[in-house]
Amino acid sequence: MGILEVKNVGKRFGGLQALGDVNLSVAENSVHAIIGPNGAGKSTLLNCLVGKLIPDTGSVMFDGQSVLGRTPYEINQMGISRVFQTPEIFADLTVMENMMIPCFAKRDGAFKLNGIKSVESEAEIRDRAEAMMEDMNLAEKRHMHAASMSRGDKRRLEIAMCLAQEPRLLLLDEPTAGMARADTNNTIDLLKEIKQKRDITIVIIEHDMHVVFSLAERITVLAQGTPLVEDVPSKIKGHPKVREAYLGETAAA
Ligand SMILES: Nc1ncnc2c1ncn2[C@@H]1O[C@H](COP(=O)(O)OP(=O)(O)OP(=O)(O)O)[C@@H](O)[C@H]1O
Numbered sequence: 413m414g415i416l417e418v419k420n421v422g423k424r425f426g427g428l429q430a431l432g433d434v435n436l437s438v439a440e441n442s443v444h445a446i447i448g449p450n451g452a453g454k455s456t457l458l459n460c461l462v463g464k465l466i467p468d469t470g471s472v473m474f475d476g477q478s479v480l481g482r483t484p485y486e487i488n489q490m491g492i493s494r495v496f497q498t499p500e501i502f503a504d505l506t507v508m509e510n511m512m513i514p515c516f517a518k519r520d521g522a523f524k525l526n527g528i529k530s531v532e533s534e535a536e537i538r539d540r541a542e543a544m545m546e547d548m549n550l551a552e553k554r555h556m557h558a559a560s561m562s563r564g565d566k567r568r569l570e571i572a573m574c575l576a577q578e579p580r581l582l583l584l585d586e587p588t589a590g591m592a593r594a595d596t597n598n599t600i601d602l603l604k605e606i607k608q609k610r611d612i613t614i615v616i617i618e619h620d621m622h623v624v625f626s627l628a629e630r631i632t633v634l635a636q637g638t639p640l641v642e643d644v645p646s647k648i649k650g651h652p653k654v655r656e657a658y659l660g661e662t663a664a665a
């Protein structure tokens with residue numbers, strides 16, 4: 413049994429079957445990549461794992477508990493954090509201010525409208541944010557506005573904000589999309605370092621095969637909402653099912 417068990421998940425959008433019958437088992441503390449052409453259903457699947465979408469059929473279990481019917485916030489509290497396809501940081505806030513948001517949420521269990529109640533708790537949250545920035549090599553940029561950071565650093569901040577919530581499962585939707593090679597390599601190194609330092613399971617959706625083969629222990633190939641093959645990277649390389657999955661995209665290119 414994996415820490416994440418997806419069974420027979422299906423999702424339609426009107427006449428479109430975005431996910432057919434998806435089965436996926438992700439081992440605890442592994443890095444599992446999901447690859448596939450545009451429109452394969454990768455983001456839809458991730459959205460079903462974090463409560464953003466409710467599948468029409470099937471079940472999604474995390475550590476023996478169903479995530480279905482829970483709000484995104486409750487799922488987050490279960491230990492699942494997600495990095496979206498476009499960075500979700502507050503551009504007008506500094507790195508430090510951004511970092512304090514998840515630390516605050518973790519400290520108080522929920523965002524409270526009346527704000528931080530005591531000086532002690534604010535100091536505690538600041539300390540936590542500082543420690544996280546040190547850990548993630550962001551400390552020197554603490555006063556920088558997020559808007560002026562490079563794409564790679566924005567991603568680093570966003571991943572740091574997820575990690576501040578101490579997730580057991582980190583979901584990454586194309587974390588290197590649109591990045592220059594140097595930023596991509598930095599992100600690969602960052603994720604390797606995170607894996608070395610923590611007990612964490614990572615599910616990564618990625619088009620860049622350099623990233624996939626640098627990080628993944630297992631790979632699932634999704635095409636038209638259905639997993640075609642799942643295996644270790646060495647078996648996926650050159651697998652006929654992978655060519656089959658991408659054929660539509662290649663033919664259209
Ligand atoms: N909210 C929605 N309403 C209607 N159709 C949708 C919705 N979200 C996704 N789709 C459709 O479902 C299919 C799967 O989309 P999805 O975004 O999951 O693909 P993807 O594999 O993440 O693609 P990409 O690699 O481009 O990010 C696509 O045909 C898409 O147009």
Ligand SMILES: [Mg+2]
Binds near residue numbers: 454585
């Ligand atoms: Mg997507």
